[in-house]
Amino acid sequence: MRPFEYSRASSVGEARTLGGRFIAGGTNLLDLMKLEIETPEKIVDITRLPLNEIKETGDGGLKIGALVTNSVLAADERIRRDHEVLSRALLAGASGQLRNKASTGGNLLQRTRCGYFYETSQPCNKREPGSGCAAIGGFNRIHAILGASTNCIATHPSDMAVAMMALDAVVETEQADGHNREIPLRDFYRLPGDTPHIENELKDGELIVNIRLPKPKAGYHVYRKVRDRASYAFALVSVAAIVKMDGSEIAEASLAFGGLAHKPWRDPKLEAMLVGQTPKRKLFEDVADALLADAQGQGENDFKIPLARRTLISVLSEATQGA
Amino acid sequence: MNVTLSINGRDHALDIDPRTSLLDACRDHLGLTGSKKGCDHGQCGACTMLVNGRRINACLTLAVMHENDAITTVEGLGTAENLHPMQASFVEHDGYQCGYCTPGQVVSAVGMLGEIGDGWPSHVTKDIKTGTEISGDEIRERMSGNLCRCSAYPNIVDAISAAAGKTKEPA
Amino acid sequence: MNKHVMDEAIGETRLDRGTQGVIGKGAPRYEGKLKVSGTAPYAYEYLAGEDVAYGFIVPASIAKGTIRSVDATKAEAVPGVLTVISGDRIVRAASQPMAPAAQTIDGEVFHYNQPVAVVIADRFETARHAAKLVKVDYDAKEGRFDIAARTTVREPASMPMEPNQTRGDFESAFAKAEIQYDQTFTTPSYQAAAMEPHATTAKWDGERLTVWTSHQLLETAPGQLSKHTGVDADKITVHSPYIGGGFGSKLGLGPDAVMACLGTIATGKPVKIALTRQNVFQATSRRGETVQRVRIGVTKAGKITCFAHETDTTNSPGNGFFEPSGISSVFLYPGEDRIVSHNIVETDVLMASACRAPGEATGMLATEGALDEIAEQLGLDPVEFRRMNEPEVNPQTDTPFSSRRLIDCIEEGARRFGWSDRPKTPGSRREGEWLIGMGMASASRKNDLMESSAEIEMSPDGRATVRTGMTDIGTGTYTILQQIAAEMLGLPLDMVDVELGDSRFAPSSGSGGSWGANSAGSSVYVASLALIRELASRIDADAETLTLKDGHAISGNRQIPFADILKGEAISVTGKIEPGKQAEETHQASYGAHFCEVAVNVVTGETRIRRLLTVGAAGRILNEKTATSQCYGGQIWGIGYALEEDLVIDKRNGLIVNHDLAEYHVPVHADVPQLDVVLLEDRDPHASPLAGKGIGELAIAGVGAAITNAIYNACGVRIRDYPATLDKILAELPDDYLTAA
Structure with a gap:
């Protein structure tokens, strides 16, 4: 870990003027700083900022302070009642200890678990732009099958963000100049392209202050995570689904996927395919095929294509029967 | 830099490198070596402490971030002469082997029961809208952030179940 | 020195009489309160409050080549850095068990992330960062990383077993066999991943070197450190109480020990080095990956006629140690014509060394899977197939078995588990998305008795203290030695203290190969007998018939407290056990059987363990609680090996890609249901004076195969390429399972 200057902010404004890398839960940032993958020169401790409440918005939605811990968020009665997929996703992630520390804002910014990103002696365009990608042709079991580029095939490891994506969450930020802005989560993340080191739309010094959930999405909520051990492992494939039935037809559907891409994956086309249809096996297969039409395996992760297909079919079957 | 940490009800004034983790502050600077370092990256749970009553990985947080927090380490739960009921239950049920992950398991178990007591659901809770009860499956899921390579898991679950007021984990 | 050589079978002993009633019982651990309260000190935790320095290793960023230069200028310029040690004294990894010393790097890189230098600084944080500033230049060379490439194949050493053991003419017999089974199994490399990373605190006072290190085998440590430091071995004390x-990963001396000693000598300050988890994965040792060909000839009636188990495994240059996958194949199943053979495929990867149950842990994944496949082919119940092929003597040497209760274990396990209720065909039992199956496997673990000694001192108040250079790695050694001494001497448990892990104590076998309890325990037995003789002589009684109970000697109508016999004087005796003719005249092993029920998800291929029962017979059980815990450990390692553990070596560059506990998956709580262990009442009078055998590694032997056999029974997918991760199951899961979902 490189030496850094530490300061503690007591207000959002102060955090902004102090300038530097914000630290909240620290569960990913310190992990990376110890290995000198992240090397900030200044650290601004934002844990004392008044951003740890979950407030109801007028329209039935919720405004989640960026510092609300993953555990508190998962346990919140309103989230459990109205946004169950989010509770489920949070509870499927990490461990009790990590969830008690990890913040809502920080979780969105989690970085990839790619083994070559973590090994500083290996080429990695995300860690060191222009150095190459060792994961291509290497051990890429956990890597992307959608949206990857020849520069980077990393995946986003968050479970929470997948559910947030299905819930149409909006990221509220305060920029370095003091202006606030809102970024819908679907526009928040970037695909790797030629710049895999730039993972989201946040600008230098921009602080996530809240994450807003629109009014609850009615229907059956499910978060299905497939991983290499029964708990405490990152997703190989995960599916967040909210399906509302109207009689025998699918009235509304919202789907998001983890483990498949550089970002939590959402494809509105799939949802459009479902709405107004009667649930049946063939429909689910068509939706899964549409999801995976452009899927590209990298060798070790080829299995994710059939795994994602089967998991989605199973989730849709469960959600349409349960709804 | 200077920081005062409140650990097990006692204030400790320290002059440390800002890079010092809460775990290393305890182990290297305060002689509180009960909390263990197994991975230093939040992957094993051996360093588990309670901060303001909630369990965390002390390896993944900076000591300087914890001024005014109430920190409890394994030393604060009980002593060898006067064990906390959870510690006594681990002895009775042989909930350990080499002992290295044990303080983390014990502290985590105490924190975990607090979470269940507060009605927090888990990944294996059937209906998260209504709440949760202590069961073997709940304990196993919630304790999965504490690795034990000797693999005392079955006895740890028995120890926690017993300490939680259950006699024996139903099979 | 009071010595017992195991030349003859042991008769009835005081342990059988059980006068004090403590042997075998599930006494809580002697050191338990210290462990649960966090006050049992581990190596790194000594010298708290002293002015110490911290070391941090600089790893190589290539896998093979020559070190051209090490530039520590920037690191040495960091305030707080005391020194940077590089050069030939740096060691590649841990030492091999009982080797004269660890391998030094001698200007070369032998594997990726091998230590190249070590930074010593006044603070841990300073050392860690400064290590990043050390610049190393290399002449990189092409490396060998793939076992399958077989680029360099060589003969193994004769440890841990004679690598090639043949009998008769296997090839001819196999060619004539009615049924020829011929399959190849692969197991990946594994990491022991003990929860405590190897760690050392070392203090040089200008004359003596005092070392606290996490080490299973103290006897060889001072000599090894002497070679590395130049300090006379008799001026080196090594402590390893916890x-x-x-x-197995700490049977050799860790690189931390060598470098902490170099560091304290160089700086004059005590030095602490705890390996990082990443170091543990890349600079200690690992279990070698294997490719195992199993060929078994069988009659149509189900009699095994010939047996071959040929293993390729890896190690790095200069290392003869090999993963002896065929170790149980020598004696477990019959066949007149036999081959058990091993080759080392040399690779430029971290050295391979001892890891829990070397051989059985990997070999029985193959052979027990093979047995299951053959039984299925023959239409035989796997239990029946094993019953039909139970040899009467060691099939390789015709030596009688000392005791062999394999079939007892299998039958007891089958009965308890409800084996007769297992699905008769794969895919036939289903609960929602889950297919249910059952599998079984045999367990065997070769038994060894090692030379070991212990001192018992009885203080004037009648308390006994056992002292031996033995270690307790979590197996329960403190407790069983306390129980043996208490039972032998007629003392309540709380009147017996045990002190371990000090190189100045009576030299001991150390903890490894499941021999610890038997070897160290027997030395306490021998010392106890000597102490009893001394007590008896002081009261003119016959030592043989003297009854000892609750701190009293009872002879005829006399009942004398020990304190009255001792008359204010302490007595100290030392006892020693040595292996003898029994080891040659009988073949000794522990036996067991595993029964497992799994659920395999038809959608995802995920496997969950639902039930797992192990029945074991390992002679006298010294503490049923700690012995059971040992078996849980073996079972759960088996779950890891069957389902998730896989140390991935990048075949392009030799990097161990998943070198931490996030990506190298060891089982977590949620992977493990409540397990069942049953230990049969057993005695093996040929194995040791305790009539016990090794148990620490028995339960891992074969258990993974019971799981993969259950997976087959559940879903019809045979796993021969371990571990059975969901992708491998998914690839072969018939699609109609999904349709039915």
Whole structure:
């Protein structure tokens, strides 16, 4: 870990003027700083900022302070009642200890678990732009099958963000100049392209202050995570689904996927395919095929294509029967 | 830099490198070596402490971030002469082997029961809208952030179940 | 010195009489309160409050080549850095068990992330960062990383077993066999991943070197450190009273020990080095990956006629140690014509060394899977197939078995588990998305008795203290030695203290190969007998018939407290056990059987363990609680090996890609249901004076195969390429399972 200057902010404004890398839960940032993958020169401790409440918005939605811990968020009665997929996703992630520390804002910014990103002696365009990608042709079991580029095939490891994506969450930020802005989560993340080191739309010094959930999405909520051990492992494939039935037809559907891409994956086309249809096996297969039409395996992760297909079919079957 | 940490009800004034983790502050600077370092990256749970009553990985947080927090380490739960009921239950049920992950398991178990007591659901809770009860499956899921390579898991679950007021984990 | 050589079978002993009633019982651990309260000190935790320095290793960023230069200028310029040690004294990895010393790097890189230098600084944080500033230049060379490439194949050493053992003419017999089974199994490399990373605190006072290190085998440590430091071995003391798990990975001296000693000598300050988890994965040792060909000839009636188990495994240059996958194949199943053979495929990867149950842990994944396949082919119940092929003597040497209760274990297990209720065909039992199956496997673990000694001192108040250079790596050694001494001497448990892990104590076998309890325990037995003789002589009684109970000697109508016999004087005796003719005249092993029920998800291919029962017979059980815990450990390692553990070596560059506990998956709580262990009442009078055998590694032997056999029974997918991760199951899951979902 490189030496850094530490300061503690007591207000959002102060955090902004102090300038530097914000630290909240620290569960990913310190992990990376110890290995000198992240090397900030200044650290601004934002844990004392008044951003740890979950407030109801007028329209039935919720405004989640960026510092609300993953555990508190998962346990919140309103989230459990109205946004169950989010509770489920949070509870499927990490461990009790990590969830008690990890913040809502920080979780969105989690970085990839790619083994070559973590090994500083290996080429990695995300860690060191222009150095190459060792994961291509290497051990890429956990890597992307959608949206990857020849520069980077990393995946986003968050479970929470997948559910947030299905819930149409909006990221509220305060920029370095003091202006606030809102970024819908679907526009928040970037695909790797030629710049895999730039993972989201946040600008230098921009602080996530809240994450807003629109009014609850009615229907059956499910978060299905497939991983290499029964708990405490990152997703190989995960599916967040909210399906509302109207009689025998699918009235509304919202789907998001983890483990498949550089970002939590959402494809509105799939949802459009479902709405107004009667649930049946063939429909689910068509939706899964549409999801995976452009899927590209990298060798070790080829299995994710059939795994994602089967998991989605199973989730849709469960959600349409349960709804 | 200077920081005062409140650990097990006692204030400790320290002059440390800002890079010092809460775990290393305890182990290297305060002689509180009960909390263990197994991975230093939040992957094993051996360093588990309670901060303001909630369990965390002390390896993944900076000591300087914890001024005014109430920190409890394994030393604060009980002593060898006067064990906390959870510690006594681990002895009775042989909930350990080499002992290295044990303080983390014990502290985590105490924190975990607090979470269940507060009605927090888990990944294996059937209906998260209504709440949760202590069961073997709940304990196993919630304790999965504490690795034990000797693999005392079955006895740890028995120890926690017993300490939680259950006699024996139903099979 | 009071010595017992195991030349003859043991008769009835005081342990059988059980006068004090403590042997075998599930006494809580002697050191338990210290462990649960966090006050049992591990190696790194000594010298708290002293002015110490911290070391941090600089790893190589290539896998093979020559070190051209090490530039520590920037690192040395960091305030707080005391020194940077590089050069030939740096060691590649841990030492091999009982080797004269660890391998030094001698200007070369032998594997990726091998230590190249070590930074010593006044603070841990300073050392860690400064290590990043050390610049190393290399002449990189092409490396060998793939076992399958077989680029360099060589003969193994004769440890841990004679690598090639043949009998008759296997090839001819196999060619004539009615049924020829011929399959190849692969197991990946594994990491022991003890929870305590190897760690050392070393203090040089200008004359003596005092070392606290996490080490299973103290006897050889001072000599090894002497070679590395130039300090006379008799001026080196090594302490290892508490060890946070070892599983073989701490049988050799860790690189931390060598470098902490170099560091304290160089700086004059005590030096602490705890390996990082990443170091543990890349600079200690690992279990070698294997490719195992199993060929078994069988009659149509189900009699095994010939047996071959040929293994390729890896190690790095200069290392003869090999993963002896065929170790149980020598004696477990019959066949007149036999081959058990091993080759080392040399690779430029971290050295391979001892890891829990070397041989059985990997070999029985193959052979027990093979047995299951053959039984299925023959239409035989796997239990029946094993019953039909139970040899009467060691099939390789015709030596009689000392005791062999394999079939007892299998039958007891089958009965308890409800084996007769298992699905008769794969895919036939289903609960929602889950297919249910059952599998079984045999367990065997070769038994060894090692030379070991212990001192018992009885103080004037009648308390006994056992002292031996033995270690307790979590196996329960403190407790069983306390129980043996208490039972032998007629003392309540709380009147017996045990002190371990000090190189100045009576030299001991150390903890490894499941021999610890038997060897160290027997030395306490021998010392106890000597102490009893001394007590008896002081009251003119016959030592043989003297009854000892609750701190009293009872002879005829006399009942004398020990304190009255001792008359204010302490007595100290030392006892020693040595292996003898029994080891040659009988073949000794522990036996067991595993029964497992799994659920395999038809959608995802995920496997969950639902039930797992192990029945074991390992002679006298000294503490049923700690012995059971040992078996849980073996079972759960088996779950890891069957389902998730896989140390991935990048075949392009030799990097161990998943070198931490996030990506190298060891089982977590949620992977493990409540398990069942049953230990049969057993005695093996040929094995040791305790009539006990090794148990620490028995339960891992074969258990993974019971799981993969259950997976087959559940879903019809045979796993021969371990571990059975969901992708491998998914690839072969018939699609109609999904349709039915």
